[in-house]
Amino acid sequence: MGIFAYELPxxxxxxxxxxxxxxxxxxxxxxxxxxxxxxxxxxAWCFLIIVLPIVWRFDVPASSGIALHLLGMPLFVLxxxxxLAITGLGLSVLAFTWLHDGPWMNLGANLLLMAVxxxxxxxxxxxxxxxxxxxxxxxxxxxxxxxxxxxxxGFTGFASVTANLx
Numbered sequence: 001m002g003i004f005a006y007e008l009p010x011x012x013x014x015x016x017x018x019x020x021x022x023x024x025x026x027x028x029x030x031x032x033x034x035x036x037x038x039x040x041x042x043x044a045w046c047f048l049i050i051v052l053p054i055v056w057r058f059d060v061p062a063s064s065g066i067a068l069h070l071l072g073m074p075l076f077v078l079x080x081x082x083x084l085a086i087t088g089l090g091l092s093v094l095a096f097t098w099l100h101d102g103p104w105m106n107l108g109a110n111l112l113l114m115a116v117x118x119x120x121x122x123x124x125x126x127x128x129x130x131x132x133x134x135x136x137x138x139x140x141x142x143x144x145x146x147x148x149x150x151x152x153x154g155f156t157g158f159a160s161v162t163a164n165l166x
């Protein structure tokens with residue numbers, strides 16, 4: 001995948017892999033699966049899982065071999081919530097790694113940086129906006145849709161670049 005241009009050392013790969021598996025299992029257990037029973041919800045969830053690996057192919061190259069694939073992550077959280085988003089994004093990262101011959105050694109770090117951290121950041125932004133700003137369509141569109149998404153992508157990009165330095 002494009003977060004790391006090289007394979008991680010074995011201790012970093014095992015550590016991030018173990019943490020990613022634990023967080024994915026937690027998300028699987030806590031996910032509100034009954035919400036996918038509503039009309040069209042399961043189809044939209046599956047559509048995002050299938051489309052994201054294709055959209056991520058349009059990466060944003062940065063210095064030293066880093067390529068950021070951040071499209072679609074905040075949308076997933078806005079549509080389905082944190083746990084379902086982590087599960088769906090995790091499946092998308094797995095599909096991208098498999099389809100595009102990504103380094104499997106980096107899968108744990110990529111799951112953390114492409115599924116878990118963006119979902120948590122987007123959930124934090126949604127809750128903060130809902131708590132501190134008035135309920136209004138413009139606040140939702142500008143707060144969650146624009147500024148919240150920019151904050152999520154900025155923080156995730158910063159975390160990715162920082163992880164690449166170590």
